[in-house]
Amino acid sequence: MGTSRRTVGDMDADETEPGTAAVADRRLLRARRTREALATAAVDLILERGLAATTVEAIAERADVTRRTFSRYFTGKEDAALGFVRDDGERINELLRARPAGEPPLVAYRRAVRAWLADRHTPARHLRPRMRRIVGLLDEEPTLFAAYERIRVDAQEESIRIIAARLGTDDVRDLRPAVVVEAAAGVLTAALRAWARGPDEHGGPHAPGDHAGSGADLADLVERAYDVLSTEAASAAVHTEQPRTTDE
Template identity: 60%
Template sequence: MSQRDKTRSTVEHMKAEETRRTQPPAPVDRRRRKALRTREALARAAMELVLEEGLDSVTVEAVAERADVTRRTFSRYFAGKEEAALDFARADTERINAALRARPAHEPPLPAYRAAVADWLADPAYAWQDTPGYAGIFALVDSEPTMFAAFERVRVAAQAESVRILAERLGVDPGRDPRPAAVVGAAAGVLLAALRLWIRGGHEAGEDLPALVDRVYATLVTEAGRTPATPQHRTESDTP
Protein backbone atom coordinates (compact mmCIF):
# COMPACT_ATOMS: atom_id res chain seq x y z
CA MET A 1 0.00 0.00 0.00
CA SER A 2 1.36 3.42 -0.98
CA GLN A 3 1.82 6.22 1.54
CA ARG A 4 -1.06 8.10 -0.09
CA ASP A 5 -3.34 5.06 0.27
CA LYS A 6 -2.28 4.64 3.90
CA THR A 7 -3.10 8.28 4.62
CA ARG A 8 -6.48 7.99 2.89
CA SER A 9 -7.31 4.82 4.82
CA THR A 10 -6.30 6.47 8.10
CA VAL A 11 -8.43 9.52 7.42
CA GLU A 12 -11.48 7.46 6.45
CA HIS A 13 -11.13 5.32 9.56
CA MET A 14 -10.63 8.43 11.66
CA LYS A 15 -13.84 9.98 10.32
CA ALA A 16 -15.90 6.97 11.37
CA GLU A 17 -14.30 6.72 14.79
CA GLU A 18 -14.50 10.45 15.50
CA THR A 19 -18.20 10.49 14.64
CA ARG A 20 -18.82 7.56 16.99
CA ARG A 21 -16.67 8.71 19.89
CA THR A 22 -17.83 12.33 20.04
CA GLN A 23 -21.53 11.64 20.42
CA PRO A 24 -22.80 13.45 23.54
CA PRO A 25 -23.36 11.07 26.46
CA ALA A 26 -26.64 12.66 27.51
CA PRO A 27 -29.52 14.48 25.82
CA VAL A 28 -28.76 18.11 25.05
CA ASP A 29 -30.80 20.91 23.58
CA ARG A 30 -30.86 21.66 19.88
CA ARG A 31 -28.50 24.63 20.06
CA ARG A 32 -25.98 22.63 22.07
CA ARG A 33 -26.17 19.73 19.61
CA LYS A 34 -25.53 22.08 16.72
CA ALA A 35 -22.53 23.60 18.50
CA LEU A 36 -21.13 20.13 19.24
CA ARG A 37 -21.52 19.08 15.61
CA THR A 38 -19.77 22.23 14.42
CA ARG A 39 -16.89 21.74 16.85
CA GLU A 40 -16.55 18.09 15.85
CA ALA A 41 -16.57 18.97 12.16
CA LEU A 42 -13.83 21.57 12.62
CA ALA A 43 -11.68 19.27 14.76
CA ARG A 44 -12.07 16.43 12.27
CA ALA A 45 -11.26 18.72 9.34
CA ALA A 46 -8.12 19.99 11.07
CA MET A 47 -6.92 16.46 11.82
CA GLU A 48 -7.57 15.27 8.27
CA LEU A 49 -5.80 18.19 6.64
CA VAL A 50 -2.78 18.00 8.93
CA LEU A 51 -2.42 14.27 8.22
CA GLU A 52 -2.91 14.75 4.49
CA GLU A 53 -0.86 17.88 3.85
CA GLY A 54 1.38 18.47 6.86
CA LEU A 55 0.97 21.08 9.56
CA ASP A 56 2.79 23.92 7.78
CA SER A 57 0.66 23.57 4.65
CA VAL A 58 -2.67 23.82 6.47
CA THR A 59 -4.44 27.14 6.97
CA VAL A 60 -7.34 28.00 9.22
CA GLU A 61 -9.28 29.03 6.12
CA ALA A 62 -8.79 25.57 4.62
CA VAL A 63 -10.02 23.94 7.83
CA ALA A 64 -13.12 26.14 7.88
CA GLU A 65 -13.79 25.43 4.21
CA ARG A 66 -13.58 21.67 4.66
CA ALA A 67 -15.93 21.87 7.65
CA ASP A 68 -18.27 24.04 5.54
CA VAL A 69 -18.25 26.97 7.94
CA THR A 70 -16.83 30.49 7.85
CA ARG A 71 -13.46 31.63 9.14
CA ARG A 72 -15.32 33.63 11.76
CA THR A 73 -17.14 30.50 12.95
CA PHE A 74 -13.81 28.70 13.31
CA SER A 75 -12.58 31.46 15.61
CA ARG A 76 -15.57 31.01 17.90
CA TYR A 77 -14.39 27.49 18.68
CA PHE A 78 -10.61 27.42 18.35
CA ALA A 79 -7.66 29.79 18.61
CA GLY A 80 -5.76 28.03 15.83
CA LYS A 81 -5.38 24.93 13.69
CA GLU A 82 -3.22 23.23 16.33
CA GLU A 83 -5.88 23.57 19.00
CA ALA A 84 -8.48 22.18 16.61
CA ALA A 85 -6.33 19.21 15.60
CA LEU A 86 -5.71 18.37 19.26
CA ASP A 87 -9.30 18.75 20.39
CA PHE A 88 -9.60 14.99 20.85
CA ALA A 89 -6.90 15.20 23.53
CA ARG A 90 -8.81 17.93 25.36
CA ALA A 91 -11.97 15.82 25.23
CA ASP A 92 -10.13 12.78 26.56
CA THR A 93 -8.65 14.68 29.50
CA GLU A 94 -12.16 15.83 30.37
CA ARG A 95 -13.32 12.21 30.29
CA ILE A 96 -10.49 11.17 32.60
CA ASN A 97 -11.39 13.92 35.05
CA ALA A 98 -15.07 12.99 34.90
CA ALA A 99 -14.12 9.38 35.68
CA LEU A 100 -11.86 10.57 38.52
CA ARG A 101 -14.69 12.61 40.00
CA ALA A 102 -16.92 9.52 39.92
CA ARG A 103 -14.48 7.16 41.67
CA PRO A 104 -15.50 5.82 45.12
CA ALA A 105 -14.69 8.25 47.92
CA HIS A 106 -12.71 5.64 49.88
CA GLU A 107 -10.07 5.17 47.15
CA PRO A 108 -6.68 6.76 47.83
CA PRO A 109 -5.64 9.45 45.34
CA LEU A 110 -3.16 7.51 43.19
CA PRO A 111 -5.31 4.36 42.77
CA ALA A 112 -8.30 6.61 42.02
CA TYR A 113 -6.45 8.43 39.24
CA ARG A 114 -5.10 5.16 37.86
CA ALA A 115 -8.62 3.68 37.86
CA ALA A 116 -9.98 6.77 36.10
CA VAL A 117 -7.42 6.31 33.33
CA ALA A 118 -8.34 2.62 33.12
CA ASP A 119 -12.03 3.53 32.82
CA TRP A 120 -11.21 5.84 29.92
CA LEU A 121 -9.00 3.28 28.16
CA ALA A 122 -11.59 0.53 28.59
CA ASP A 123 -14.27 2.41 26.63
CA PRO A 124 -14.01 1.28 22.98
CA ALA A 125 -15.59 4.53 21.82
CA TYR A 126 -12.44 6.41 22.84
CA ALA A 127 -9.74 3.83 22.09
CA TRP A 128 -6.65 5.46 20.62
CA GLN A 129 -5.42 2.10 19.39
CA ASP A 130 -8.49 1.83 17.15
CA THR A 131 -8.03 5.30 15.67
CA PRO A 132 -4.68 5.57 13.84
CA GLY A 133 -5.05 9.28 13.20
CA TYR A 134 -4.65 10.12 16.88
CA ALA A 135 -1.16 8.65 17.02
CA GLY A 136 -0.14 10.63 13.95
CA ILE A 137 -1.44 13.89 15.35
CA PHE A 138 -0.06 13.36 18.86
CA ALA A 139 3.37 12.54 17.45
CA LEU A 140 3.54 16.12 16.18
CA VAL A 141 3.50 17.38 19.77
CA ASP A 142 7.16 16.40 20.08
CA SER A 143 8.23 17.66 16.65
CA GLU A 144 6.25 20.86 16.08
CA PRO A 145 6.69 23.73 18.58
CA THR A 146 3.23 25.15 17.93
CA MET A 147 1.64 21.75 18.51
CA PHE A 148 3.64 21.37 21.72
CA ALA A 149 2.42 24.77 22.92
CA ALA A 150 -1.20 23.87 22.12
CA PHE A 151 -0.90 20.56 23.94
CA GLU A 152 0.73 22.22 26.96
CA ARG A 153 -2.33 24.42 27.34
CA VAL A 154 -4.52 21.32 27.33
CA ARG A 155 -2.26 19.50 29.77
CA VAL A 156 -1.97 22.36 32.26
CA ALA A 157 -5.73 22.95 32.34
CA ALA A 158 -6.48 19.24 32.69
CA GLN A 159 -3.99 18.68 35.51
CA ALA A 160 -5.19 21.76 37.37
CA GLU A 161 -8.70 20.31 37.31
CA SER A 162 -7.40 16.91 38.46
CA VAL A 163 -5.68 18.60 41.40
CA ARG A 164 -8.93 20.35 42.35
CA ILE A 165 -10.84 17.07 42.20
CA LEU A 166 -8.35 15.22 44.40
CA ALA A 167 -8.21 18.12 46.86
CA GLU A 168 -12.00 17.99 47.19
CA ARG A 169 -11.87 14.22 47.71
CA LEU A 170 -9.26 14.64 50.44
CA GLY A 171 -10.87 17.72 51.94
CA VAL A 172 -7.64 19.70 51.78
CA ASP A 173 -6.38 23.01 50.45
CA PRO A 174 -4.19 22.17 47.41
CA GLY A 175 -2.21 25.32 48.06
CA ARG A 176 -1.07 23.93 51.41
CA ASP A 177 -1.28 20.15 51.10
CA PRO A 178 1.13 18.76 48.47
CA ARG A 179 -0.63 15.44 47.96
CA PRO A 180 -3.08 16.37 45.17
CA ALA A 181 -0.43 18.06 43.01
CA ALA A 182 2.16 15.34 43.71
CA VAL A 183 -0.22 12.53 42.75
CA VAL A 184 -1.44 14.26 39.61
CA GLY A 185 2.08 15.18 38.54
CA ALA A 186 3.28 11.60 38.91
CA ALA A 187 0.20 9.84 37.53
CA ALA A 188 -0.31 12.15 34.56
CA GLY A 189 3.40 11.96 33.81
CA VAL A 190 3.20 8.18 33.70
CA LEU A 191 0.26 8.33 31.30
CA LEU A 192 2.10 10.70 28.98
CA ALA A 193 5.22 8.52 29.11
CA ALA A 194 3.15 5.49 28.12
CA LEU A 195 1.45 7.37 25.29
CA ARG A 196 4.80 8.51 23.93
CA LEU A 197 6.23 4.98 24.07
CA TRP A 198 3.18 3.69 22.25
CA ILE A 199 3.30 6.40 19.59
CA ARG A 200 7.04 5.99 18.98
CA GLY A 201 6.67 2.38 17.95
CA GLY A 202 4.31 0.47 20.18
CA HIS A 203 1.21 1.05 18.07
CA GLU A 204 2.99 -0.04 14.88
CA ALA A 205 4.10 -3.22 16.63
CA GLY A 206 0.53 -3.90 17.71
CA GLU A 207 1.22 -3.27 21.40
CA ASP A 208 -1.92 -2.95 23.49
CA LEU A 209 -2.13 0.59 24.87
CA PRO A 210 -3.97 -0.28 28.11
CA ALA A 211 -1.41 -3.01 28.84
CA LEU A 212 1.44 -0.59 28.19
CA VAL A 213 -0.10 1.98 30.54
CA ASP A 214 -0.41 -0.73 33.21
CA ARG A 215 3.24 -1.64 32.73
CA VAL A 216 4.44 1.95 33.08
CA TYR A 217 2.28 2.52 36.16
CA ALA A 218 3.74 -0.65 37.69
CA THR A 219 7.19 0.81 37.07
CA LEU A 220 6.22 3.93 39.01
CA VAL A 221 4.98 1.87 41.95
CA THR A 222 8.12 -0.29 41.93
CA GLU A 223 10.50 2.65 41.77
CA ALA A 224 8.58 4.59 44.41
CA GLY A 225 8.88 1.62 46.77
CA ARG A 226 12.66 1.42 46.57
CA THR A 227 14.54 2.47 49.68
CA PRO A 228 16.42 5.64 48.80
CA ALA A 229 20.15 5.73 49.40
CA THR A 230 21.26 7.82 52.35
CA PRO A 231 22.38 11.18 50.97
CA GLN A 232 26.02 12.00 51.51
CA HIS A 233 26.46 15.45 53.01
CA ARG A 234 29.70 17.30 52.53
CA THR A 235 31.51 18.62 55.58
CA GLU A 236 34.06 21.37 55.92
CA SER A 237 36.82 18.75 55.94
CA ASP A 238 35.65 17.59 52.48
CA THR A 239 36.16 21.04 51.02
CA PRO A 240 39.30 21.19 48.88
Protein backbone atom coordinates in the same frame (compact mmCIF):
# COMPACT_ATOMS: atom_id res chain seq x y z
CA MET B 1 -68.03 35.17 29.16
CA GLY B 2 -64.50 36.13 28.15
CA THR B 3 -61.55 33.81 28.19
CA SER B 4 -58.13 34.62 29.56
CA ARG B 5 -54.94 34.06 27.60
CA ARG B 6 -51.97 32.49 29.32
CA THR B 7 -48.56 33.66 28.29
CA VAL B 8 -45.43 31.54 28.38
CA GLY B 9 -44.47 33.34 31.55
CA ASP B 10 -47.72 32.26 33.19
CA MET B 11 -47.18 28.58 32.45
CA ASP B 12 -45.71 26.17 34.92
CA ALA B 13 -42.08 25.25 34.39
CA ASP B 14 -42.96 21.65 33.62
CA GLU B 15 -45.24 22.79 30.77
CA THR B 16 -42.51 24.73 28.95
CA GLU B 17 -39.51 22.65 29.86
CA PRO B 18 -39.93 19.84 27.29
CA GLY B 19 -39.92 22.23 24.33
CA THR B 20 -37.12 24.33 25.76
CA ALA B 21 -35.04 21.27 26.54
CA ALA B 22 -35.56 19.91 23.03
CA VAL B 23 -34.34 23.17 21.48
CA ALA B 24 -31.32 23.21 23.78
CA ASP B 25 -30.54 19.59 22.91
CA ARG B 26 -30.67 20.34 19.18
CA ARG B 27 -28.36 23.32 19.60
CA LEU B 28 -25.95 21.26 21.65
CA LEU B 29 -25.98 18.52 19.03
CA ARG B 30 -25.33 21.01 16.22
CA ALA B 31 -22.47 22.57 18.17
CA ARG B 32 -20.97 19.15 18.87
CA ARG B 33 -21.18 18.20 15.21
CA THR B 34 -19.60 21.46 14.10
CA ARG B 35 -16.77 21.11 16.58
CA GLU B 36 -16.24 17.50 15.50
CA ALA B 37 -16.19 18.49 11.82
CA LEU B 38 -13.60 21.20 12.47
CA ALA B 39 -11.40 18.90 14.55
CA THR B 40 -11.59 16.17 11.90
CA ALA B 41 -10.77 18.65 9.14
CA ALA B 42 -7.76 19.93 11.09
CA VAL B 43 -6.38 16.43 11.61
CA ASP B 44 -6.98 15.47 7.97
CA LEU B 45 -5.34 18.57 6.53
CA ILE B 46 -2.33 18.51 8.84
CA LEU B 47 -1.64 14.88 7.95
CA GLU B 48 -2.20 15.58 4.25
CA ARG B 49 -0.30 18.86 3.89
CA GLY B 50 1.77 19.27 7.03
CA LEU B 51 1.20 21.72 9.86
CA ALA B 52 2.92 24.71 8.23
CA ALA B 53 0.88 24.41 5.02
CA THR B 54 -2.44 24.09 6.85
CA THR B 55 -4.40 27.28 7.52
CA VAL B 56 -7.42 28.00 9.67
CA GLU B 57 -9.25 29.15 6.55
CA ALA B 58 -8.61 25.80 4.87
CA ILE B 59 -9.87 23.95 7.94
CA ALA B 60 -13.05 26.04 8.01
CA GLU B 61 -13.59 25.50 4.30
CA ARG B 62 -13.09 21.73 4.63
CA ALA B 63 -15.65 21.69 7.46
CA ASP B 64 -18.01 23.90 5.41
CA VAL B 65 -18.19 26.69 8.00
CA THR B 66 -16.94 30.27 8.17
CA ARG B 67 -13.69 31.49 9.70
CA ARG B 68 -15.76 33.22 12.36
CA THR B 69 -17.45 29.94 13.28
CA PHE B 70 -14.04 28.29 13.64
CA SER B 71 -13.05 30.93 16.20
CA ARG B 72 -16.06 30.08 18.35
CA TYR B 73 -14.66 26.62 18.94
CA PHE B 74 -10.87 26.77 18.68
CA THR B 75 -8.06 29.28 19.15
CA GLY B 76 -5.98 27.96 16.26
CA LYS B 77 -5.20 25.01 14.01
CA GLU B 78 -3.12 23.28 16.69
CA ASP B 79 -5.95 23.58 19.20
CA ALA B 80 -8.38 22.11 16.66
CA ALA B 81 -6.12 19.19 15.79
CA LEU B 82 -5.71 18.40 19.49
CA GLY B 83 -9.38 18.68 20.36
CA PHE B 84 -9.38 14.95 21.11
CA VAL B 85 -6.74 15.48 23.80
CA ARG B 86 -8.93 18.04 25.58
CA ASP B 87 -11.99 15.79 25.30
CA ASP B 88 -10.14 12.81 26.75
CA GLY B 89 -8.72 14.92 29.58
CA GLU B 90 -12.22 16.01 30.51
CA ARG B 91 -13.40 12.40 30.36
CA ILE B 92 -10.60 11.20 32.65
CA ASN B 93 -11.49 13.91 35.17
CA GLU B 94 -15.14 12.94 34.99
CA LEU B 95 -14.22 9.35 35.79
CA LEU B 96 -11.85 10.51 38.54
CA ARG B 97 -14.68 12.39 40.26
CA ALA B 98 -16.75 9.21 40.20
CA ARG B 99 -14.14 7.01 41.91
CA PRO B 100 -15.03 5.72 45.41
CA ALA B 101 -14.05 8.14 48.16
CA GLY B 102 -12.01 5.54 50.03
CA GLU B 103 -9.51 4.94 47.22
CA PRO B 104 -6.03 6.41 47.63
CA PRO B 105 -5.57 9.30 45.16
CA LEU B 106 -2.94 7.60 43.00
CA VAL B 107 -5.03 4.43 42.78
CA ALA B 108 -8.12 6.47 41.93
CA TYR B 109 -6.32 8.25 39.08
CA ARG B 110 -4.93 5.00 37.69
CA ARG B 111 -8.34 3.34 37.77
CA ALA B 112 -9.95 6.38 36.15
CA VAL B 113 -7.46 6.10 33.29
CA ARG B 114 -8.11 2.36 33.06
CA ALA B 115 -11.87 3.00 32.89
CA TRP B 116 -11.31 5.66 30.21
CA LEU B 117 -9.45 3.23 27.98
CA ALA B 118 -11.93 0.39 28.60
CA ASP B 119 -15.11 2.44 28.11
CA ARG B 120 -17.01 1.12 25.08
CA HIS B 121 -19.90 3.56 25.49
CA THR B 122 -17.63 6.62 25.26
CA PRO B 123 -14.44 5.30 23.63
CA ALA B 124 -11.17 7.12 24.20
CA ARG B 125 -10.71 9.54 21.32
CA HIS B 126 -6.98 8.83 21.32
CA LEU B 127 -7.85 5.41 19.89
CA ARG B 128 -9.55 6.79 16.80
CA PRO B 129 -7.76 6.36 13.45
CA ARG B 130 -4.93 8.85 12.77
CA MET B 131 -4.82 10.26 16.31
CA ARG B 132 -1.69 8.25 17.00
CA ARG B 133 0.03 10.01 14.11
CA ILE B 134 -0.98 13.42 15.47
CA VAL B 135 0.50 12.57 18.88
CA GLY B 136 3.63 11.43 17.08
CA LEU B 137 3.99 14.90 15.52
CA LEU B 138 4.47 16.49 18.95
CA ASP B 139 8.20 15.73 18.77
CA GLU B 140 8.46 17.43 15.37
CA GLU B 141 6.22 20.49 15.65
CA PRO B 142 7.01 22.99 18.46
CA THR B 143 3.73 24.91 18.14
CA LEU B 144 1.74 21.69 18.25
CA PHE B 145 3.67 20.60 21.34
CA ALA B 146 3.03 23.98 22.99
CA ALA B 147 -0.71 23.63 22.36
CA TYR B 148 -0.60 20.10 23.75
CA GLU B 149 1.13 21.34 26.89
CA ARG B 150 -1.53 24.01 27.45
CA ILE B 151 -4.30 21.45 27.14
CA ARG B 152 -2.46 19.00 29.39
CA VAL B 153 -1.88 21.62 32.09
CA ASP B 154 -5.55 22.66 32.02
CA ALA B 155 -6.64 19.05 32.53
CA GLN B 156 -4.09 18.47 35.29
CA GLU B 157 -5.11 21.60 37.18
CA GLU B 158 -8.66 20.28 37.26
CA SER B 159 -7.36 16.88 38.39
CA ILE B 160 -5.49 18.58 41.23
CA ARG B 161 -8.69 20.27 42.38
CA ILE B 162 -10.52 16.94 42.27
CA ILE B 163 -7.82 15.17 44.30
CA ALA B 164 -7.72 18.04 46.81
CA ALA B 165 -11.47 17.73 47.29
CA ARG B 166 -11.12 13.97 47.81
CA LEU B 167 -8.47 14.59 50.47
CA GLY B 168 -10.43 17.44 52.03
CA THR B 169 -7.47 19.76 51.70
CA ASP B 170 -6.31 22.99 50.09
CA ASP B 171 -4.55 22.41 46.77
CA VAL B 172 -2.53 25.62 47.24
CA ARG B 173 -1.02 24.91 50.66
CA ASP B 174 -0.98 21.11 50.51
CA LEU B 175 1.52 19.61 48.06
CA ARG B 176 -0.09 16.18 47.95
CA PRO B 177 -2.73 16.79 45.25
CA ALA B 178 -0.22 18.35 42.85
CA VAL B 179 2.43 15.69 43.50
CA VAL B 180 -0.06 12.85 42.95
CA VAL B 181 -1.41 14.34 39.73
CA GLU B 182 2.00 15.25 38.33
CA ALA B 183 3.17 11.69 38.93
CA ALA B 184 0.01 9.96 37.67
CA ALA B 185 -0.50 12.19 34.65
CA GLY B 186 3.22 12.04 33.86
CA VAL B 187 3.01 8.26 33.66
CA LEU B 188 0.08 8.52 31.25
CA THR B 189 1.94 11.04 29.10
CA ALA B 190 5.02 8.81 28.97
CA ALA B 191 2.90 5.85 27.88
CA LEU B 192 1.12 7.92 25.23
CA ARG B 193 4.40 9.19 23.78
CA ALA B 194 5.83 5.64 23.67
CA TRP B 195 2.63 4.44 22.00
CA ALA B 196 2.80 7.23 19.42
CA ARG B 197 6.36 6.25 18.48
CA GLY B 198 5.21 2.73 17.66
CA PRO B 199 4.05 1.68 14.18
CA ASP B 200 0.96 3.59 13.07
CA GLU B 201 -2.32 2.01 12.00
CA HIS B 202 -0.96 1.72 8.46
CA GLY B 203 2.09 -0.24 9.58
CA GLY B 204 4.49 2.69 9.41
CA PRO B 205 7.86 2.57 11.16
CA HIS B 206 8.48 3.59 14.74
CA ALA B 207 11.18 5.98 15.84
CA PRO B 208 14.73 4.55 15.71
CA GLY B 209 15.92 3.09 18.99
CA ASP B 210 12.48 3.15 20.61
CA HIS B 211 10.63 -0.13 20.82
CA ALA B 212 8.42 0.58 23.85
CA GLY B 213 5.34 1.33 21.78
CA SER B 214 5.93 -1.09 18.93
CA GLY B 215 2.89 -3.30 18.46
CA ALA B 216 1.78 -2.67 22.03
CA ASP B 217 -1.79 -1.92 22.95
CA LEU B 218 -2.14 1.49 24.58
CA ALA B 219 -3.99 0.11 27.60
CA ASP B 220 -1.23 -2.44 28.16
CA LEU B 221 1.44 0.25 27.86
CA VAL B 222 -0.37 2.42 30.39
CA GLU B 223 -0.63 -0.45 32.88
CA ARG B 224 3.07 -1.25 32.45
CA ALA B 225 3.95 2.40 32.97
CA TYR B 226 1.95 2.60 36.20
CA ASP B 227 3.61 -0.61 37.38
CA VAL B 228 6.97 1.09 36.85
CA LEU B 229 5.84 4.02 39.00
CA SER B 230 4.63 1.69 41.77
CA THR B 231 7.87 -0.30 41.73
CA GLU B 232 10.07 2.78 41.79
CA ALA B 233 8.01 4.40 44.56
CA ALA B 234 8.26 1.26 46.69
CA SER B 235 12.00 1.04 46.07
CA ALA B 236 12.48 4.69 46.97
CA ALA B 237 10.47 4.23 50.17
CA VAL B 238 12.65 1.31 51.26
CA HIS B 239 15.82 3.22 50.49
CA THR B 240 14.59 6.27 52.40
CA GLU B 241 13.87 4.17 55.49
CA GLN B 242 17.38 2.70 55.55
CA PRO B 243 19.77 4.33 58.04
CA ARG B 244 22.20 6.81 56.53
CA THR B 245 25.82 5.69 56.38
CA THR B 246 28.91 7.80 56.85
CA ASP B 247 29.61 7.51 53.11
CA GLU B 248 26.36 9.29 52.18
